[in-house]
Amino acid sequence: MFRPTFRFLNLASPVAAVLLAACFTKSGNCDFKAGFAKTIITPDPLLPVSGGMGPTAPANEKRGELTVRAMVLESKRSGNVTRVAIMQVDALGFPSVLSDRVRKQVTDIPAENILIGATHTHSAPDFYAFPDGKGGHTGNLAYIDSVCTKAAATINDAIRKLQPAKLRIATGKANGKIAYNYYAPALYDPRVSVIQAISDDDQPIATLVNYAVHPEVLGAGVGILSPDLIGPLCDRIESKAGGGAMFMNGAQGGMVTADNRNLDDLRDPARAVWNDDRVWSECVRIGHLLADESLRILSNANTQADPSLVCRSKMVRFPVESDEVWAVVRYSPLKYPHNADRTISTRINAINIGNSQILTIPGEALPNVGFYLKRKMQGQNNMLFGLTNDAFGYIMTKVDFNSFERYEYISRVSLGENTGEILIQESLDLVDELPRPKTN
Numbered sequence: 001m002f003r004p005t006f007r008f009l010n011l012a013s014p015v016a017a018v019l020l021a022a023c024f025t026k027s028g029n030c031d032f033k034a035g036f037a038k039t040i041i042t043p044d045p046l047l048p049v050s051g052g053m054g055p056t057a058p059a060n061e062k063r064g065e066l067t068v069r070a071m072v073l074e075s076k077r078s079g080n081v082t083r084v085a086i087m088q089v090d091a092l093g094f095p096s097v098l099s100d101r102v103r104k105q106v107t108d109i110p111a112e113n114i115l116i117g118a119t120h121t122h123s124a125p126d127f128y129a130f131p132d133g134k135g136g137h138t139g140n141l142a143y144i145d146s147v148c149t150k151a152a153a154t155i156n157d158a159i160r161k162l163q164p165a166k167l168r169i170a171t172g173k174a175n176g177k178i179a180y181n182y183y184a185p186a187l188y189d190p191r192v193s194v195i196q197a198i199s200d201d202d203q204p205i206a207t208l209v210n211y212a213v214h215p216e217v218l219g220a221g222v223g224i225l226s227p228d229l230i231g232p233l234c235d236r237i238e239s240k241a242g243g244g245a246m247f248m249n250g251a252q253g254g255m256v257t258a259d260n261r262n263l264d265d266l267r268d269p270a271r272a273v274w275n276d277d278r279v280w281s282e283c284v285r286i287g288h289l290l291a292d293e294s295l296r297i298l299s300n301a302n303t304q305a306d307p308s309l310v311c312r313s314k315m316v317r318f319p320v321e322s323d324e325v326w327a328v329v330r331y332s333p334l335k336y337p338h339n340a341d342r343t344i345s346t347r348i349n350a351i352n353i354g355n356s357q358i359l360t361i362p363g364e365a366l367p368n369v370g371f372y373l374k375r376k377m378q379g380q381n382n383m384l385f386g387l388t389n390d391a392f393g394y395i396m397t398k399v400d401f402n403s404f405e406r407y408e409y410i411s412r413v414s415l416g417e418n419t420g421e422i423l424i425q426e427s428l429d430l431v432d433e434l435p436r437p438k439t440n
Contacts (some may be wrong), residue, residue: 001200010096010178011047015251016252022235022349023184023400024309025331027373029179030078031075031077031306031359032074032075032163032164032165032166032167032175032306032307032309033072033073033074033075033163033164033165034071034072034073034074034162034163034167034188034197034205034206035065035071035072035157035158035159035160035161035162035163035167035205035206036069036070036071036072036158036161036205036206036243036244036246037069037070037154037155037157037158037161037244038067038068038069038070038154038195038244038246038430039067039068039150039151039153039154039157040065040066040067041066041067041068041089041090041146041150041151041357042053042062042065042066042225043066043125043140043225045142046059046062046225047059047062047140047143047225048125048138049122049123049124049125049126049127049220049224049225050092050122050124050126050127050128050130050138050220051122051123051216051221052092052122052220052412053130053324053328054130055078055126055132055138056125056126056138056220056367057220057221057223059123059224059225059369060070060223060224061222061224061225062143062224062225062226062352063218063225063226063280063283064227064228064231064232064235064283065225065227065230065231066091066121066124066226066227067088067119067226067227067231067234068087068088068089068090068092068147068150068151069087069088069089069154069234069244069245069246069247070084070085070087070088070151070154070155070158070246071085071086071087071158071197071206071208072084072085072155072158072159072161072162073085073086073197073246073309073353074162075307075308075309075311077308080400082113082309082310082311083108083110083113083159084109084113084114084115084309084311084351084353085106085109085113085114085115085155085157085158085159086115086117086208086246086248086385087102087114087116087117087151087154088119088150088225088230088246089116089118089119089147090118090119090121090122090124090128090230090231091119091120091121091124091125091127091429092118092124092126092128092391093117093118093120093127093128093387093391094116094117094126094127094299094335094387094391095127095128095334095336095390095391095392096315096337096346096347096362096389096390097143097334097335097336097337098127098147098364099114099116099150099333099388099389099390099435101145101148102103102114102116102151102152102155103152104147104152105148105152105153105154105156105406106155106156106159108156108159109155109159111131112313112347112349112373112433113159113311113313114155114313114389115349115360115385115387115388115389116151116388117217117248117249117251117360117385117386117387117388117389118249118344118387118388118391119227119228119247119334119387120214120215120216120249120364120386120387120425121215121216121226121227121228121230122214122215122216122218122219122220122228122396123138123216123218123219123220123225123226123227123228124225124227125139125143125144125225126138126139126140127139127147127337128328128332128334128391129141129144129332129333129334130328130332131327131328131331131332134209137300137331137332137333139332139333139334141333142166142371144334148348153163162234163199163200163205164199164200165197165198165200165205165246166197166198166200166236166302166303166304166305166307166312167195167196167197167198167201167304167307167353168194168195168196168198168298168301168302168303168304168383169191169194169195169196169304169353169354169356169380169381170191170193170194170295170297170298170300170301171191171192171194171293171382171383172192172193172274172297173189173190174190174191174192174211174290174293174294175190175293176288176293176323177254177259177286177289178211178213178258178259178289178290178293179211179213179256179257179259180256180257180259180278181254181255181256181367181387182255182256182259182323183254183255183406185272187367187368187373188212188252188256188339188367189212189250189251189256189367189370189374190293191211192209192210192211192290192297192360193197193209193210193211193343193356193381193382194207194208194209194294194297194298194301195207195208195210195353195356196208196241196243196298196301197243202420203242203243204241204243205243205244206243206245206246206293207231207237207241207243207244207245207246207294207298208245208246208247209237209245209247209248209290209291209294209354210247210249210250210383210384210385211244211247211249211250211290211294212249212250212251212252212256212367212370212386213249213250213252213256213257213258213290213383214227214255214257214258215227215229215230215255216228216251216258217229217256217258217260217276217277217279217282217286217413218258218278218279219276219278219284219347219397222278223280223324224280226257226283228258229258229282229283229284229286229290230287231281231283231287231289232283232284232286232288232291233247233287233288233290233291234244234246234247234287234288234291235287236287236288236291237291237294237295237344238290240291240292240295241295245291246259248383248386248388249369249385249386249387250367250383250384250385250386251366251367251371251373251384251386252364252367252368253363253364253365253366253367253369253394253395253410254364254366254367254394254396254407255288255395255410256281256367256386258285260274260276260277260278260284260286261274261275261277262275262276262277264414266346280384286308296328304354304355307353307354307355307440308352308353308437309351309352309353310434310435310436311345311350311351311352312347312349312350312351312433313348313349313350313430314344314366314426314430315334315345315346316336316347316350316422316423316426317339317343317344317345318343318344318345318346318349318392318415318416318419318423319341319342319343319416319418320338320342320343320344320415320416321415321416321417322393322412322413322414322415322416323414324347324394324413325392325413325414325415326342329344337373337407344392346362346389346390346392346416347360347362347389347390348360348361348389348423348426348427348430349360349388349389349430350427350430350434352379352434352435352437354436354438355379355380355381355439356379356380356381356383356437356439357377357378357379357381357382357383357431357434357437358379358380358382358383358384358385359373359377359383359384359385359425359427359430360384360385360388360389361384361385361386361387361388361395362387362388362389362390362391362392362395362423362425363386363387363392363393363394363395363415363419364386364387364390364393364395365384365386365392365394365396365420365423366395366397366400366410367380367418368397368398368400369395369396369397369420369423369424370384370386372424372425373427373428376428376431377431378431378434378436379437379438380437380439385394392412392415393410393413393414393415394408394411394414395414395415395419395420395423396410396411396414396419396420397421397424398417398418398421399419400420401414401416401417401420
């Protein structure tokens with residue numbers, strides 16, 4: 001039987017002293033590592049931008065750069081190594097068929113442990129290749145393929161940059177004029193969660209912000225290609241804290257959007273609707289404010305020197321009742337995988353990171369779905385990564401589906417009436433498979 005050599009190591013020997021010194025750094029361990037990398041994916045020349053199903057709009061200029069950003073985490077415990085990659089893509093959505101292209105080019109992390117989420121900017125090229133109803137589509141396949149290649153290279157770069165790390169994680173209410181619910185202004189989640197990996201000398205390696213908001217300050221109709229508020233958010237964190245920065249969206253469906261309302265310009269008093277300021281300066285204001293609030297909330301977080309890392313996943317089947325969504329599945333040249341019974345199968349993940357727990361959502365969950373999931377999760381900090389692993393429309397409960405005139409559009413581009421119930425049950429079943437995270 002093989003016996004590990006460390007059982008026979010003479011702790012008084014010079015070799016042992018070197019090994020122990022290498023392991024027991026300021027963090028007190030060498031079992032947890034983190035790495036970060038980012039790559040610009042702005043198309044040159046510029047491409048039309050997409051705000052959803054339907055025609056794209058021409059882009060005449062850019063503000064900021066579209067990017068892919070990856071944080072890789074690694075934990076070694078009892079001889080077992082767990083690696084997880086979390087990736088941000090500046091896109092309206094990044095479907096599973098593209099995520100799988102990326103995963104095939106990454107050999108050092110299990111495919112099911114690679115989480116790829118779209119920021120949901122409405123000022124980026126179409127990554128769905130939406131059918132145009134005339135036998136064509138609105139995507140640029142060469143550009144889409146190039147982004148998949150760059151995304152995989154970025155994850156591999158983050159793996160190469162793995163270094164001993166500790167974590168700081170916190171959740172709190174973000175104050176100020178950042179987001180609101182267009183359908184009912186106060187019905188949104190104001191909490192922001194932040195994960196920061198720091199090196200042995202306490203320098204930030206990467207800071208991840210998790211918050212629910214539509215990055216559509218500009219929108220698709222102003223002729224600008226842009227990461228919207230997410231670019232200024234990441235730039236601000238990198239300039240103030242150091243290291244890399246990235247963003248993962250939350251349960252922002254129906255319709256939690258950036259608060260760029262001009263409160264001096266009321267458009268419809270009966271419905272309390274204001275005109276919006278669709279200008280880059282509002283992207284900067286909101287992005288910087290969210291960054292500052294995130295760093296404020298993180299400032300009192302304890303350091304987790306040896307955080308656990310557990311990742312579970314499962315494939316879930318959803319019926320596709322929407323004719324519009326089914327047309328995308330059937331006729332996009334990306335060739336979305338689908339089942340003969342008019343269902344699609346997609347992956348959801350549940351992850352423990354230190355004292356925190358994360359669930360992925362393959363679309364845009366409404367805030368009530370998000371609140372319920374967070375309330376039933378078991379971490380000290382509970383996070384939802386929306387539009388991750390897939391990006392199939394709005395996710396709502398059956399009591400909301402087609403129940404209000406306001407919800408007519410989001411019901412039409414939802415997979416179907418039972419999507420929310422299926423997601424909730426399957427997600428909480430997956431959470432039950434995880435050990436309860438240790439409190440900090």
